[in-house]
Amino acid sequence: MAAAAGFDISPAVRLALSDEHASTDEDEELVKALCEVSLDPRFKVEGGGFKNCYSQGIENILAQRLPGRGIRSSPHVDSRLKVLKRKYYAIKDMLALPRFSWDGMRKMIQCEKELYDAHCKDHPRAKSLYGIPFPYFDTFDVIYGKDRTGREEEELSDEVVADTENENTDEVGDEDGDKDRESAGPSGRSLDVASSCKRQKKHSNGTKRSRTESNFPSPRMLKDVHSHFQNSIQHVSTMATAMELFKDVHNHFQNVVQHANAMATAMEMFRDAHDHFQGAVQSVSSAASAIERFKDAHDRFQNITHHGSMVAAVMECGTDHTQEKKMCEEPQQKAKVTAIAEIQKLGLTGSEVVFAASIFAKEPNQMEMFLALPEIYKRDYIVQMLNAPAAPSNRP
Structure with missing residues (x-):
């Protein structure tokens, strides 16, 4: 071909x-x-x-x-x-x-x-x-x-080749026909007539071929159309790839936004937890300071009581020993009754109340400290006293 x-x-x-x-x-x-x-x-x-x-x-x-x-x-x-x-x-x-x-x-x-x-x-x-x-x-x-695109390209290529073969076949056929007509005829006249007919037919064939060529696109034009078609496919493919990239970027952006929202929520929760922790630390610090202050007050109270007892002993040295003992035991008895009544208000079990009372009987200072504390710290004081290391050996 x-x-x-x-x-x-x-x-x-x-x-x-x-x-x-x-x-x-x-x-x-x-x-x-x-x-x-x-x-x-x-x-x-x-x-x-x-x-x-x-x-x-x-x-x-x-x-x-x-x-x-x-x-x-x-x-x-x-x-x-x-x-x-x-x-x-x-x-x-x-x-x-x-x-x-x-x-x-x-x-x-x-x-x-x-x-x-x-x-x-x-x-x-x-x-x-x-x-x-x-x-x-x-x-x-x-x-x-x-792959429909590849199939269309293959068919278009076959059509271009077929059109080219048809044009070449027509041209070769016309040339062979002209040669045959030139050799026909035994005399010069017949050759002239044949030449005249040849020119007329050649002109007619040329006109017909020109019309045919004008009606059908040339292989070069088909090749240009094919090139434009290929470029269009490439542009469409590029646009499709760009769209896919845009979708991927959009999805990644959505994920980033979601993660950012989750991180913001987590930060808010962390701040709330930090605030609660700070409040708890402050409360513990306040409680520790209060306990220290009450310890100081207790020590001062002990000193005052000690000095008061010494003054009372000096001033009442002539009082009957039995009356003095009675007078000293009555306030302690009232303090014990008051302490037991206060312990019962704290919601403790019966065994815990009995165990605390036994500790107060052995250590009056513990009872005095308990009565001196504010209401909000009394339960913590009793629980700490019951859980002291020496306390389990005293439990029944």
Whole structure:
């Protein structure tokens, strides 16, 4: 096709375009590299398609696995993948029709030969597939099964090639017809008539061809449309990627906001706990200070009582000893009754009340200190007295 159009194709390119000359090991390594690239997000776009640079990634892999072969992304990788994809899509189309099936063991299409021949008349690219295995169908189905963009590009490329072949065939046919008409006729007159007819027909064919060319887009125009289509796909893919990034950033921002709110709530709870702790510390400090003050007061009271007792003893040295003893015991008895009554108000058990009374009987100073304390500290004082280290040995 390219030779008829006047293009010069190098042997390397012709080998890459040829289906028969492709080696099995190169195809296997090519398909393996394609699988690796299909799993690399750097070469994929949203929707399952490939970026334009994916064949360069395949070239880099093949350069490591097949050194010295000189395989390039263009034309070798692109051309060979085009041939393999054409086979895959042809098999895919046949499997969508009734009476066609796939032999998974032999990796080839299954159908009647007459049905296959009839199908190839309307679908020329399905030729040379009957009875010939295509071992890469399952792999291509995973990679290209949902790639509509790649399928549309393949069909557009086939249409461009077909239009180019039709134009070249028409031009070659017209030139051959002109040569035949020039050689017709045994005399010069007949040659003149033939030449006249030739010029008229050539002009008519040229006009018709001009009309045809004006009605149909040229391959260059189709190629430009294809390039614009590719650019549009890239822009759409870029926008889709940007949208995904924006969604990820938005989700991360939402998580940060939630964590910030949780941290703020935790800080408020910590502040409340700190305030309660400070209040408890202050209360404990106040209680300790009060106990110290009451201890000082108790000591002073003891000193005053001691000095008062000494003064009373000096001034009443002549009083009867029995009367003095009676006078001293009456206040202590009243103090004991008062202390027991105060203990009963504290909500203690009977055994605890009895144990506290026994301590007061042995240690009157404890009873005096208890009676001197304010109401709010009396229970703490009794509990501390009952839990003193020496107290358990005195319990019944």
